[in-house]
């Protein structure tokens with residue numbers, strides 16, 4: 724799904740995004756047509772927390788009061804390293820998960836019930 728389409732669908736439900744961050748880099752080399760400048764071992768690729776730290780600066784986020792919702796363990800690790808609590812949308816188990824949810828709606832309900 725493109726970011727524009729995601730924002731449109733979310734907006735219809737009354738949810739708005741302050742920003743979208745993504746990592747354009749890819750550390751593994753050797754693909755056809757790859758862009759050499761993006762083949763770096765960056766700080767923004769999860770499980771590193773670079774994107775979250777940048778968002779924290781941009782929006783003055785208190786990570787102790789924040790949550791990471793993710794469907795991969797790399798998401799959870801990136802979030803936990805900032806001090807955020809985590810909700811894992813997965814049938815798998817993870818030592819980095821504070822809570823588990825079946826879907827985004829359930830994750831949101833868990834968080835709202837904690838606040």
Ligand SMILES: [Zn+2]
Pocket residue numbers: 746747748749765766767768
């Ligand atoms: Zn990156």
